[in-house]
Amino acid sequence: MKVYIPQIDSTVTCEAGCCQTIVIENQKVWCDILNDLADQSQGAEGKIVLSNEDKVLPMAKHAEMVSQFIPFDMNQKGLITKIVNRMQQRAIGEDYFLKMSTLVAEWEQLLLELSTEMTGHISFSKVNIESLIKAAGVEVENVYDNLGEKLLDYFELVQIYDHNKLFFLINLRSYLSDGEMEEFFEDVQNRGYTVLFIDAMEHPISKREHRIIVDADQCILC
Incomplete structure (x- = not known):
């Protein structure tokens, strides 16, 4: 350069x-x-x-x-975003897709159970593989x-x-x-x-x- x-x-x-x-x-x-x-x-x-x-x-x-x-x-924002994107790509690959789909379904079911006796019709629009990985708070050793x-x-x-x-x-x-x-x-x-x-x-x-x-x-x- x-x-x-x-x-x-x-x-x-x-x-x-x-x-x-x-x-x-x-x-x-x-x-x-x-x-x-x-x-x-x-x-x-x-x-x-x-x-x-x-x-x-x-x-x-x-x-x-x-x-x-x-x-x-x-843990710069740009780097962490790239790492999360790489994890998301791996998660939808054939080696992990079934495990991740099962985990997401279990997570959604748990949220539904938690909200059963609460007032109002509560839904969860962002329950997916991407949000599950992001929710983990991905970081590198610092x-x-x-x-x-x-x-x-x-x-x-x-x-x-x-x-x-x-x-x-x-x-x-x-x-x-x-x-x-x-x-x-x-x-x-x-x-x-x-x-x-x-x-x-x-x-x-x-x-x-x-x-x-x-x-x-x-x-x-x-």
């Missing part, structure tokens, strides 16, 4: 497994870029352009901006001792249940030690995730990292 950032008039190539970093020391440029990414992640239009093989991609579908790491909640491992597992879940995305990680270096960051870079390379690190200040550079610096005068240093 490629990201054209007009605020610095540069195109950044983000290949799978590549540890590409942009350090932005100019506060106005920093705010402009982050606001642009945040707006586009919510489906609004913006200036920054994401593309792949010369085809422009909608940012909201093909990228995620992560700027909150404490706490970082793996307790980790290591933030880096948590992020990597989240990337894996998105890759499996959704599709390959570009992750913009904002100021992650402020949360991981240099040693932890080196391990994180290595895992990103080995697992082939597509990540663009955006930082507001310089940290010790890794041998695995390719860095672009936009200084206070908006000069670009590679």
Whole structure:
């Protein structure tokens, strides 16, 4: 994937497994870029352009901006929706359809019994396989001792249940030690995730990292 950032008039190539970093020391440029990414992640239009093989991609579908790491909640709405949809697909397959249909019928019968002596004619219009799965409150494990491992597992879940995305990680270096960051870079390379690190200040550079610096005068240093 490629990201054209007009605020610095540069195109950044983000290949799978590549540890590409942009350090932005100019506060106005920093705010402009982050606001642009945040707006586009919510489906609004913006200036920054994401593309792949010369085809422009909608940012909201093909990228995620992560700027909150404490706490970082793996149970993002988009991911949980994808997991629930996958479960629903399996539930209507031949391996589970009979079991699920029986369970739904038993659930409806129980609800009817509960409402028998209640005032009014009570019906249940949403008793089906879909609502039964949603009612379970589907979640993924969200307790980790290591933030880096948590992020990597989240990337894996998105890759499996959704599709390959570009992750913009904002100021992650402020949360991981240099040693932890080196391990994180290595895992990103080995697992082939597509990540663009955006930082507001310089940290010790890794041998695995390719860095672009936009200084206070908006000069670009590679």
